[in-house]
Amino acid sequence: MIQELKEGYGHIFEEALINEIVQVGTFKEVSEGYKLMDIGEYVRGMPLLISGAIKVLREDKDGDELLLYYLEKGDTCSMTLTCCMGDSKSEIRAIAETDTKLIMVPVQKMDEWTAKYKSWRNFIFESYHNRLNELLNTLDSIAFDKMDMRLISYLKEKARINDGNIIKNTHQEIAYDLHSSRVVISRLLKKLEQIGKIELHRNYIEILTL
Amino acid sequence: MIQELKEGYGHIFEEALINEIVQVGTFKEVSEGYKLMDIGEYVRGMPLLISGAIKVLREDKDGDELLLYYLEKGDTCSMTLTCCMGDSKSEIRAIAETDTKLIMVPVQKMDEWTAKYKSWRNFIFESYHNRLNELLNTLDSIAFDKMDMRLISYLKEKARINDGNIIKNTHQEIAYDLHSSRVVISRLLKKLEQIGKIELHRNYIEILTL
DNA sequence: TGGTTTGTGTAACTTAAGTTACTGCAAGGG
DNA sequence: CCCTTGCAGTAACTTAAGTTACACAAACCA
Numbered sequence: 001m002i003q004e005l006k007e008g009y010g011h012i013f014e015e016a017l018i019n020e021i022v023q024v025g026t027f028k029e030v031s032e033g034y035k036l037m038d039i040g041e042y043v044r045g046m047p048l049l050i051s052g053a054i055k056v057l058r059e060d061k062d063g064d065e066l067l068l069y070y071l072e073k074g075d076t077c078s079m080t081l082t083c084c085m086g087d088s089k090s091e092i093r094a095i096a097e098t099d100t101k102l103i104m105v106p107v108q109k110m111d112e113w114t115a116k117y118k119s120w121r122n123f124i125f126e127s128y129h130n131r132l133n134e135l136l137n138t139l140d141s142i143a144f145d146k147m148d149m150r151l152i153s154y155l156k157e158k159a160r161i162n163d164g165n166i167i168k169n170t171h172q173e174i175a176y177d178l179h180s181s182r183v184v185i186s187r188l189l190k191k192l193e194q195i196g197k198i199e200l201h202r203n204y205i206e207i208l209t210l
Numbered sequence: 211m212i213q214e215l216k217e218g219y220g221h222i223f224e225e226a227l228i229n230e231i232v233q234v235g236t237f238k239e240v241s242e243g244y245k246l247m248d249i250g251e252y253v254r255g256m257p258l259l260i261s262g263a264i265k266v267l268r269e270d271k272d273g274d275e276l277l278l279y280y281l282e283k284g285d286t287c288s289m290t291l292t293c294c295m296g297d298s299k300s301e302i303r304a305i306a307e308t309d310t311k312l313i314m315v316p317v318q319k320m321d322e323w324t325a326k327y328k329s330w331r332n333f334i335f336e337s338y339h340n341r342l343n344e345l346l347n348t349l350d351s352i353a354f355d356k357m358d359m360r361l362i363s364y365l366k367e368k369a370r371i372n373d374g375n376i377i378k379n380t381h382q383e384i385a386y387d388l389h390s391s392r393v394v395i396s397r398l399l400k401k402l403e404q405i406g407k408i409e410l411h412r413n414y415i416e417i418l419t420l
Numbered sequence: 421t422g423g424t425t426t427g428t429g430t431a432a433c434t435t436a437a438g439t440t441a442c443t444g445c446a447a448g449g450g
Numbered sequence: 451c452c453c454t455t456g457c458a459g460t461a462a463c464t465t466a467a468g469t470t471a472c473a474c475a476a477a478c479c480a
Binding site for chain 1: 268270271272274276278288289291292298301302321324325326328331335336338339341342343345346348349350352353354389
């Protein structure tokens with residue numbers, strides 16, 4: 001664990017902090033699809049991502065989902081931070097997008113480290129900053145863009161996360177993430193194929209030039 | 211200033227912190243419509259609201275606006291927090307919704323106080339928590355609700371902020387906030403009037419039962 | 421006073437998106 | 451091998467929302 005921690009966080013955390021994390025943190029390896037957190041659950045630990053990606057979702061009263069953003073290497077879940085301090089429940093769902101390695105830190109240490117380590121403060125604030133901005137981007141795209149643009153952004157981001165140009169998803173799954181319907185997504189994807197930007201296959205999509 | 215500070219924040223901040231704030235903070239009184247912050251500006255201070263309300267907006271590339279949420283007594287602007295640490299520009303616009311009293315604290319103190327005062331840490335984290343949740347609510351409403359529901363929520367919130375049942379806005383202004391068009395808003399307002407929930411007048415709307 | 425500006429009401433139309441319904445085809449399992 | 455299941459394509463339709471255009475009246479003001 002020390003090795004992974006130093007690799008991912010060695011350049012931002014002080015030696016002493018790294019050691020503390022090693023003491024109280026637990027290494028965790030989860031595979032694609034694993035649900036790390038669900039809406040309404042109480043937060044017990046905060047994740048430091050080593051590798052992989054986690055998708056963060058919002059759900060409405062009818063159970064419809066909406067993708068908010070992805071967490072990647074070096075990220076942590078800001079929602080966790082706020083939740084654990086206020087002892088409140090999670091507002092979001094977190095699911096491993098790929099196989100993921102992470103370190104779980106008990107929330108009790110949060111306040112202590114925030115007082116003690118400048119690097120930890122910076123990390124936390126930067127994390128908030130990034131998450132707020134991601135949320136704003138998502139909001140922009142929903143409020144200001146039409147579905148075709150949202151779909152293109154989605155495909156780009158998804159390709160980036162899985163570093164490759166193949167997206168292994170059905171149209172239905174994409175529709176869930178974008179809070180749309182399968183027929184609409186199929187229609188728009190078809191158009192993208194017709195103008196030569198992508199190639200459609202069963203169960204996967206190949207990105208050509210987006 | 212000490213008096214206002216103690217009234218609004220005395221029960222959450224330690225005596226010593228209150229004194230520090232008095233030392234470096236500047237009292238500010240702005241009237242309705244005053245622009246406190248704009249997109250792209252650098253953040254120089256962080257506001258502690260004493261009274262009044264501030265509306266926080268997002269803007270797209272075409273200059274179209276969207277209301278994100280309101281800040282009220284006891285709130286601060288989380289965007290400021292993240293921006294000043296990373297030395298980045300504001301992502302939002304902030305305009306006084308009503309006449310507003312606030313204290314501006316120079317951003318340099320942020321890190322110091324976060325290390326020094328537990329009450330400050332709690333305040334900051336709670337502030338983030340609230341803001342993230344407000345942002346999620348706004349996002350929910352845009353992603354999951356139709357315009358008629360969004361309009362009703364808007365009217366309710368607006369009435370609450372101005373504590374009264376009169377909303378002094380034109381249909382055009384409401385359309386801007388909701389990122390819609392005047393005709394659509396007029397249409398929906400008319401429907402609300404027809405089912406007896408509101409009463410329409412020139413330049414203002416009266417809430418009956420929402 | 422008459423004329424201009426501004427806010428609202430409404431009709432007619434366009435468009436994006438969602439819905440329903442059906443097709444065919446590919447994969448996978450007995 | 452057939453048969454079920456799941457995925458994708460497509461047509462036809464509905465609906466919410468945006469757009470254009472115009473009428474009218476209150477407010478403003480020269």
